Amino acid sequence: xxxxxxxxxxxxxxxxxxxxxxxxxxxxxxxxxxxxxxxxxxxxxxxxxxxxxxxxxxxxxxxxxxxxxxxxxxxxxxxxxxxxxxxxxxxxxxxxxxxxxxxxxxxxxxxxxxxxxxxxxxxxxxxxxxxxxxxxxxxxxxxxxxxxxxxxxxxxxxxxxxxxxxxxxxxxxxxxxxxxxxxxxxxxxxxxxxxxxxxxxx
Numbered sequence: 001x002x003x004x005x006x007x008x009x010x011x012x013x014x015x016x017x018x019x020x021x022x023x024x025x026x027x028x029x030x031x032x033x034x035x036x037x038x039x040x041x042x043x044x045x046x047x048x049x050x051x052x053x054x055x056x057x058x059x060x061x062x063x064x065x066x067x068x069x070x071x072x073x074x075x076x077x078x079x080x081x082x083x084x085x086x087x088x089x090x091x092x093x094x095x096x097x098x099x100x101x102x103x104x105x106x107x108x109x110x111x112x113x114x115x116x117x118x119x120x121x122x123x124x125x126x127x128x129x130x131x132x133x134x135x136x137x138x139x140x141x142x143x144x145x146x147x148x149x150x151x152x153x154x155x156x157x158x159x160x161x162x163x164x165x166x167x168x169x170x171x172x173x174x175x176x177x178x179x180x181x182x183x184x185x186x187x188x189x190x191x192x193x194x195x196x197x198x199x200x201x202x
Contacts, residue, residue: 022047025056035060038067045071045078048099054124064201067126073113073191074105075136077154079180080173084155087172093157100156108189110134117193126197136190139181147181148174 006016019028021043038060047053057067072078078101085094107113110132121128139147151173152158161169179185 021053021056022049023056025059029059034062034065036062036065038065040067040069040071042071044069045075045102046100048102050102050104051120051123054120054126058124058126058199061126061199063199066196066198069193069195069197071193072136072138073117073132073193074107075190076139076180077151078102078105079185079190080151080176081155083176083180084172089168090157090172093160096156096160104193110191113191113193117195121195121197126199128195128197131194133192133194135188136192144174144177144181148177151177 002016002018019025021040038057040057044050044053057069061067081097081101082105084090085097090097104113104116107116114130114132117130118128121130139150142150148170152170155169155173158169181187
């Protein structure tokens with residue numbers, strides 16, 4: 001993705017570099033310094049330890065800086081992975097599947113999700129304003145085939161299954177997509193955080 005962006009969106013004022021926000025950012029800061037603005041779009045939902053990631057984001061910010069963070073509080077891929085992890089045939093992959101499902105995913109109540117994220121942000125030294133979109137719209141208008149394809153590509157264990165298992169996995173994912181994306185599942189349980197937070201000036 002970074003290589004693609006650097007090739008197709010090159011600009012003299014933009015540098016493209018990979019940074020794992022879940023790991024120590026001290027060395028990065030020593031080379032790049034701190035920033036007045038930090039933006040993160042659809043990244044933080046893949047990190048189990050969101051508290052550490054938010055502290056790293058705060059570390060990247062200069063005093064008085066702001067950040068904008070957009071990511072799902074709960075989402076359909078997480079629901080599919082959770083259901084797969086409960087199936088006997090995929091039990092050996094359950095730990096891998098569940099490690100990418102964040103705590104807020106299991107919170108049905110929107111207020112609980114907001115309170116949880118507010119606590120993490122304040123513990124990171126950030127003053128937040130949080131808006132939770134009432135429904136995740138990422139897959140709106142997608143065909144079933146496109147959704148299944150996306151779900152398969154996102155599966156953490158996709159590269160580990162055998163060819164025989166892959167056929168079974170495809171069938172199971174298709175069944176679960178119909179369940180999770182269909183009318184029997186209340187789509188309002190899938191929500192997106194939109195967060196603007198600031199760091200104290202002093």
